[in-house]
Amino acid sequence: MIRLLSSALLTTIPTFAAIAADAPLPTTPSAVVSAAPAQAWRVIADEDLLVMTVADGKRVVIQIAPAFAPRHVANIRALASAHWWDGTSINRVQDNYVVQWGDATEKKPLPGGLTPTTSADYVRPLTNVRLAITPFPYADPYAPATGFVDGWPMAMDGDAAWLPHCYGYVGVGRNMAPDAGTGAELYTVIGQPPRQLDRNIAVVGRVIEGMANLSSLPRGSGDLGFYTAGERKVPIVSVRLASDLPAADRPHFQVMDVASPSFAAYLKLRANRKDDFYIRPAGGVDLCNAPVPIRATPPVKARR
């Protein structure tokens, strides 16, 4: 069942019960994140982490979202397990828009058994998701309702839910409709969130480490920021699911539980900055400007 609490209700949630009663209340979002207790964090599964190695061994880690883009994510896992992206490249960097990667030749055969996709995959019926919604009480120009579900921001219209195009979010390139993309051609957002792409293209995940290795790449001088003949495409050395890596090589991350008191306190402060630097709280915040906190954690077993 979908529950959209009012903002008035939201503010009545006791936010610091888990913190020692006599500790000073954190006054910044980052202080809330630092003070969040262990029970406010959820481990991200190895199957949901894509580890991409680009030129010079630089690493980018992407969290994929099987609950919200199941067909595209199934394809992405199959492509990673087939090592399909190894030897492909980053082919497009358009300022204030996207970095895009895949097979520049558009001729590399795809592995068999990929799942067909359609534009119906751009949204997910919430009745299928069956997860609690943390409401987001601030206005959004792109969707009638917004919230957070299972560690992800969510835009919603009735029973339809979709992941928004926020900074660092990863989507699936496609040709003209009815094509909905296989998952082989991916991009990430490097500027103003292009939310006009919501429900027009599949969002499948987000970069959670190494974003600067993509966002600081030279912009392409061709149409739409594609690299031209005189410009060097950035080689992709490999892309692996963390679950396909040896245990010692797997990165580990946790995402804040969006139903936790810590997240409620974090959201409130994102919308009401008032500390040594801020003199005037906004009283609101954009959905994409309240990123769900994520932290790297040490591996369960130390590297040998």
Next chain:
Amino acid sequence: MIRLLSSALLTTIPTFAAIAADAPLPTTPSAVVSAAPAQAWRVIADEDLLVMTVADGKRVVIQIAPAFAPRHVANIRALASAHWWDGTSINRVQDNYVVQWGDATEKKPLPGGLTPTTSADYVRPLTNVRLAITPFPYADPYAPATGFVDGWPMAMDGDAAWLPHCYGYVGVGRNMAPDAGTGAELYTVIGQPPRQLDRNIAVVGRVIEGMANLSSLPRGSGDLGFYTAGERKVPIVSVRLASDLPAADRPHFQVMDVASPSFAAYLKLRANRKDDFYIRPAGGVDLCNAPVPIRATPPVKARR
């Protein structure tokens, strides 16, 4: 007088009267911009253009906004005319936040006669501006009203108006309040619009050419993205007002008249993408995701 037209009124403005009646209506925002007649454009004054040359001769052009940040802009003009930024550097690049430049030593003497600033300079009374407001009908989580005035997006609360922190917008670094910055330390936004900074810091202009020369710089590894000892600060060769340059060296730009039918048509399509690629219009758009069109124009007199 402030006029906030309703969105219903907005849609009744005849949008293509200036275009031949039998021409097909443009279906994309960029097609509207290409088709806009000469009378839809306003020349940006040479006094409002800041030409910054960084390492390797790369050029960045910033439009400053005297109507909305008069004291800070007066200082910025004085600093440019004194060649104060020559030999300074870009010192901070924080991913998904800002690129910041100025005097890394914090010891370079400022020119005399700079105007003192206070936090009162973060907003501008609309009664002082005396310019027509083109209303923006879509929700904004940061301000009760938004619109466009004199070529700029505007957030408003009663009589107070302020420039929003959009991608590429330029603000004035400051220390802790009550300091409001002189204008010597500047930054531009390279990610998600940090609108929480609105009314907490002065926005004074926007990058209108060469943004990629800033946004693609290597991120700094220090706190807040400052370059550390091992990292190369990016040299600033010079910063000049276009009006201080020889006529033949001045760049020329025009901004779309926000009261024009072309701008109304552009806004409507930014909020309702429906063309060969888009299958589902959003029915809304973020204030920062409807940038006022700007175009470079040939110099009035050709270079010799």
